[in-house]
Amino acid sequence: MNCTVWRSDKKAGVYLYLADTHDWEAVPAALQQLLGGCQQVMQLNLDERDKLATEDIHTVKTNLAEQGYHLQMPPRNHAGVIHYGSRK
Numbered sequence: 001m002n003c004t005v006w007r008s009d010k011k012a013g014v015y016l017y018l019a020d021t022h023d024w025e026a027v028p029a030a031l032q033q034l035l036g037g038c039q040q041v042m043q044l045n046l047d048e049r050d051k052l053a054t055e056d057i058h059t060v061k062t063n064l065a066e067q068g069y070h071l072q073m074p075p076r077n078h079a080g081v082i083h084y085g086s087r088k
Contacts, residue, residue, distance in 0.1 A: 001046045003064055010036025013074025017044075017060055022068030031071065 001019070008014040016027065016035060020043075024032065046064075051057050055072055063070035 001061055001064060003044050003046060003060075003070075004040060005042045005044060006035075006038035007041045008035040008038055010034070011074075015041070015072040017064060017070040017072065019064040019068045026068030 003017045003019050006016045006018060008016070011034065014035065016031075016038060018024070018027070027035075046057060046061055049057060052060060054075065055070070060070045
């Protein structure tokens with residue numbers, strides 16, 4: 001399964017995987033508007049991989065097969081709250 005990965009110009013850390021068997025019309029208009037312009041960053045053959053850096057490869061493959069695209073959102077930062085000084 002081949003796909004092209006696009007980086008959103010409008011939303012930092014957001015990537016769209018688009019199956020090579022689909023074009024931009026597979027992506028809902030509302031999502032296209034949210035992404036704004038996109039830059040192609042890489043092409044992948046997912047059949048040659050066992051895993052991806054930040055996404056579950058099985059989820060990506062399923063989404064590409066079922067809807068023609070997969071949306072990768074930026075990782076969430078779970079920074080803890082630091083308390084300074086004494087508590088009363």
